[in-house]
Amino acid sequence: METLQSTKAKNFLRLTRRSFLGVGAAFAGEALSGRAFSASFGTAKAATGVPEISPHTWKKLKNNLSGQLVRYGQFGYTRLSAPNNARYRGIKPAGIAVCANADDVAACLQWCRQENIPLATRSGGHSYAGYSCTHGLLINLSSLDAWSYDETSGRVTVGGGILNSAVYTALGSVDRSITHGRCSTVGAAGFLLGGGIGFEMRARGMGSDKLVSTEVVTADGSILTANASDYSDLFWACRGGAGGNFGVNTEFTLETFPVDRIAVFDLTWTGASDELIISVIRALEAAPNTLGSKVYMEPTTSTKFGSPPEIMLRIYGQYHGTKTELMEILSPMTAAAKPASETVESLPYWEGQYFLAEDGTPACYQSRSRFVNSSLPESFIEEVRLWMSRWEKSQGGAYLSLFQTGGAINDYAADATAFVHRSSQWLFDLGIGWDPSQSLQSKHRAHRWQNGFYAALVPIAGGGAFQNFPDPSLTDWEDAYYGSNLPRLRTIKTKYDPGNLFRFHQSIRPL
Numbered sequence: 307m308e309t310l311q312s313t314k315a316k317n318f319l320r321l322t323r324r325s326f327l328g329v330g331a332a333f334a335g336e337a338l339s340g341r342a343f344s345a346s347f348g349t350a351k352a353a354t355g356v357p358e359i360s361p362h363t364w365k366k367l368k369n370n371l372s373g374q375l376v377r378y379g380q381f382g383y384t385r386l387s388a389p390n391n392a393r394y395r396g397i398k399p400a401g402i403a404v405c406a407n408a409d410d411v412a413a414c415l416q417w418c419r420q421e422n423i424p425l426a427t428r429s430g431g432h433s434y435a436g437y438s439c440t441h442g443l444l445i446n447l448s449s450l451d452a453w454s455y456d457e458t459s460g461r462v463t464v465g466g467g468i469l470n471s472a473v474y475t476a477l478g479s480v481d482r483s484i485t486h487g488r489c490s491t492v493g494a495a496g497f498l499l500g501g502g503i504g505f506e507m508r509a510r511g512m513g514s515d516k517l518v519s520t521e522v523v524t525a526d527g528s529i530l531t532a533n534a535s536d537y538s539d540l541f542w543a544c545r546g547g548a549g550g551n552f553g554v555n556t557e558f559t560l561e562t563f564p565v566d567r568i569a570v571f572d573l574t575w576t577g578a579s580d581e582l583i584i585s586v587i588r589a590l591e592a593a594p595n596t597l598g599s600k601v602y603m604e605p606t607t608s609t610k611f612g613s614p615p616e617i618m619l620r621i622y623g624q625y626h627g628t629k630t631e632l633m634e635i636l637s638p639m640t641a642a643a644k645p646a647s648e649t650v651e652s653l654p655y656w657e658g659q660y661f662l663a664e665d666g667t668p669a670c671y672q673s674r675s676r677f678v679n680s681s682l683p684e685s686f687i688e689e690v691r692l693w694m695s696r697w698e699k700s701q702g703g704a705y706l707s708l709f710q711t712g713g714a715i716n717d718y719a720a721d722a723t724a725f726v727h728r729s730s731q732w733l734f735d736l737g738i739g740w741d742p743s744q745s746l747q748s749k750h751r752a753h754r755w756q757n758g759f760y761a762a763l764v765p766i767a768g769g770g771a772f773q774n775f776p777d778p779s780l781t782d783w784e785d786a787y788y789g790s791n792l793p794r795l796r797t798i799k800t801k802y803d804p805g806n807l808f809r810f811h812q813s814i815r816p817l
């Protein structure tokens with residue numbers, strides 16, 4: 307490693323999707339019933355799922371850690387145990403091991419195996435479905451936040467617990483980039499292991515497509531370096547097989563590319579018509595792959611008394627080119643209707659990323675996704691209009707996001723990596739958010755609305771669901787996340803985790 311630095315997460319105070327939901331500060335959380343996967347462990351208490359662990363047993367773990375062990379009630383517990391999705395705040399770990407290195411991780415795995423304690427691994431804690439929550443031992447990787455850049459190879463190596471914000475700082479210091487997300491507090495591990503989408507994906511492929519090596523601690527405590535020649539099956543699984551399934555990744559090495567200036571944009575329309583939405587979609591579909599974008603729609607109360615909710619439309623993203631070229635690409639949409647707000651700017655690449663970043667404020671939410679395997683048909687927009695008009699303000703917040711995919715993502719065969727979704731043009735993410743103090747009835751109405759809307763969009767979309775946006779209500783999740791790659795993933799799971807140590811509600815099972 308040429309340089310080795312430990313970085314502190316930098317917060318970017320940008321408007322977030324969650325603050326659009328209007329529930330950004332909803333931190334009280336909801337205890338989740340029915341997520342008692344820990345009940346399948348012998349030591350689990352049936353009622354709460356919390357295992358009984360004696361002081362002697364805890365000591366055995368503590369003696370083998372160079373990092374910290376934080377038990378329930380101890381200083382730092384509340385901060386370390388809280389997940390991003392406050393819906394899962396009720397799943398309290400019995401203890402949290404803040405691992406200092408891969409040996410600590412191996413010690414945790416050995417202890418969990420021997421003592422029959424359930425576990426979960428956490429980097430950024432942003433799993434939509436709370437899959438980095440457990441009643442047992444939480445393996446916290448936040449101390450593994452080192453990074454290094456090798457000038458000769460142009461590769462960056464990052465620790466398994468590093469956050470996006472620290473990755474931005476690392477890459478920004480050498481004017482390089484990877485395909486990365488927008489949320490500064492998401493963990494690089496969860497992002498990469500589930501594929502990793504971002505504004506660079508149409509030009510460069512998925513985040514995980516440029517992974518060249520990863521260090522993994524497997525269920526038996528082995529510390530393996532997986533790449534194209536060594537443990538190549540495990541390496542294949544780590545590029546889209548989703549976090550938490552095969553081991554604990556303690557380091558990632560990725561190829562990077564040089565960056566210069568980019569043009570960024572952020573346009574908003576209130577009361578968007580179908581014609582405007584279609585002209586936005588078609589203009590984006592006609593744009594070169596060097597344009598990365600997200601279309602965001604939110605139902606809003608109509609200003610006309612007695613009329614159904616209207617659609618607030620926002621598009622934002624980046625373009626590798628000049629501001630003039632970008633204005634030309636956007637011109638069909640601005641000609642269709644004048645935006646209520648409009649920013650188009652040319653900026654140094656990393657300043658542009660700070661402009662586009664979101665902070666990921668914790669809240670209660672559920673997201674449902676599908677890849678769209680074609681140009682977005684008008685029937686899709688018709689359903690959007692219909693369902694947005696049925697939304698009621700008392701239900702809480704709601705949104706539909708469309709990420710433009712295609713381009714370089716589809717240059718890879720579906721079995722080139724574990725990320726199977728290689729023929730899409732769009733990915734939709736239909737989300738709801740609520741305040742825990744909302745009435746149960748209004749929460750049920752919100753879920754019914756989301757499920758009805760989702761059921762209408764699925765047949766039009768035709769693709770699978772995104773494993774990085776895990777959706778606990780999916781029944782066909784194995785097929786939806788992994789499609790034709792599932793049998794191979796299960797074979798690899800059987801080889802590296804035959805005892806199913808790494809398990810959660812939607813984990814890949816051994817054969």
Ligand SMILES: Cc1cc2nc3c(=O)[nH]c(=O)nc-3n(C[C@H](O)[C@H](O)[C@H](O)COP(=O)(O)OP(=O)(O)OC[C@H]3O[C@@H](n4cnc5c(N)ncnc54)[C@H](O)[C@@H]3O)c2cc1C
Pocket residue numbers: 390426427428429430431432433434437438447466467486487488489491492493494495496497498499500501502503504548549550551553554555556665666667774775
């Ligand atoms: C606000 C927000 C914005 C997002 N933006 C994007 C985006 O732009 N692009 C995108 O692709 N996704 C995005 N996501 C989804 C995100 O990438 C996934 O939820 C990802 O899994 C989160 O990773 P994490 O480390 O933060 O979460 P965690 O909850 O810590 O982990 C997620 C899963 O991975 C496992 N895991 C964590 N660390 C490791 C490790 N080191 N080794 C093995 N398993 C591990 C966990 O056990 C869990 O199952 C976003 C999510 C949120 C909430």
